[in-house]
Amino acid sequence: MDADTAPPPATVDLRGEFESSGVKELLDELDRDMIGLRPVKQRIRETAALLLVERARRSLGLSHETPTLHMSFTGNPGTGKTTVALKMAGLLKRLGYVRKGHLVSVTRDDLVGQYIGHTAPKTREVLKRAMGGVLFIDEAYYLYRPDNERDYGQEAIEILLQVMENNRDDLVVILAGYADRMDRFFGSNPGFRSRIAHHIDFPDYTDEELQRIARHMMAEQNYRLSEAADAALADYIRLRRTQPHFANARSIRNAFDRARLRQANRLFDGADGPLDAQTLSLIEESDIRASRVFRGGLDIAPAGQAGEGAQP
Amino acid sequence: MRITQGCFSFLPDLTDEQIAAQVDYCLSRDWAIGLEYTDDPHPRNTYWNMWGNPMFDLRDAKGVMMELEACRKAHPQTYIRINAFDSTRGFETVTMSFIVNRPDEEPTFVMRRTEADGRAIRYTHDVIR
Secondary structure: OHHHHOOOOOOOOHHHHHHHOOHHHHHHHHHHHOOOOHHHHHHHHHHHHHHHHHHHHHHOOOOOOOOOOOEEEEEOOOOOHHHHHHHHHHHHHHOOOOOOOOEEEEOHHHHOOOOOOOHHHHHHHHHHHHOOOEEEEOOHHHHOOOOOOOOOHHHHHHHHHHHHHHOOOOOEEEEEEOHHHHHHHHHHOHHHHHHOOEEEEEOOOOHHHHHHHHHHHHHHOOOEEOHHHHHHHHHHHHHHHHOOOOOHHHHHHHHHHHHHHHHHHHHHHHOOOOOOHHHHHEEOHHHHHOOHHHHOHHHHOOHHHHHHHOOO | OOOOOEEOOOOOOOOHHHHHHHHHHHHHOOOEEEEEEEOOOOOOOOOOEEOOOOEOOOOOOHHHHHHHHHHHHHOOOOEEEEEEEEOOOOOOEEEEEEEEEOOOOOOEEEEEEEEOOOOOEEEEEEEEO
16 A cells, blocks of 8 residues: 555665665675686676666566576586575575575485375475575486486476466575586476576686685684695695596585594694694695595595585 | 454454464564364364474475465365464474464354253353354
């Protein structure tokens, strides 16, 4: 009733909106916290601008339709898709396009059931949980199994499509996965392609960016690299890239975790006096050089190590 | 006769918007939400039928409203209530309950008196459709 009587404002201060809604803060944070990913940041900036203008248009009474916000994130493992999705949820919340702004991250297992009649309730359960926020479907192409026409994934896809269309005000769906397999997935499910407005491609990190990521991770946990260790890390990244199951930043995180393990062992075995904070936080060259990557890589690894590409 | 049970039952029926706002309040207090329906609104009937499982990990009222929609569709001429469960005491206790759907024609109650030993009188209430 009030909306009819109160005249819409005559002007809108975009710059002011940009700062007061907290979008600027979030984009700055994205710039600061995420290393590299220039095209991704560019796309997010553009999306934010579009949504901001859309919101301004709405406040002037120029548009009423909710824009389609479903997205697809394509890129190799460990390129920051989940992290960016989290930021995206925050962005949409600040712009008022989702009510709660939480992220529900699922894979095929969470959506598709084991037997007839199991899938629909399972998918609905997840959708209910994601209402008011962002539903992040990792490795979405597994939903569709072309080789098995009785696969229950199709049922989940149908429910998803229906909700993506009818509940556009209530939730935003982000599909993520490898670029080539996502392309094939969209090719065989045209319904998805037409309902997704924003395709964002995540490039691989360069060696130099990975090195910066490693330093950033270590600084965050109060670790430090000695100069020789820094050089060893550069060698490590260069070698690791050529080996199988390379997962960008995730490989680096795992390498860091193993370096910490070796450092702890070294300190434990070698220590016979009190240790100071300096020693406890210093990672030496030997902690990194001991990696299997320098000795021919994961081919000689036990089978259990192969799962590095999986999400934690 | 208009049944008055639970919160808000002396008020006019809540609109869907108002129901969603109440549910949002419940979720903001970390209460789980369950849906129940029955065709027997007798106050002594505490066992209503559950509509699905209680929902423990929702963030937004829309999830509950979807279930309510489905329940209304399946059982339009029944009473439906929303229960909110509080788990702070270590078990789920109903902490809020309100009716969100009524049949078009509500049943009424009659009181019956039965003479017992001496001049004692026993009272029972029956639902009359």
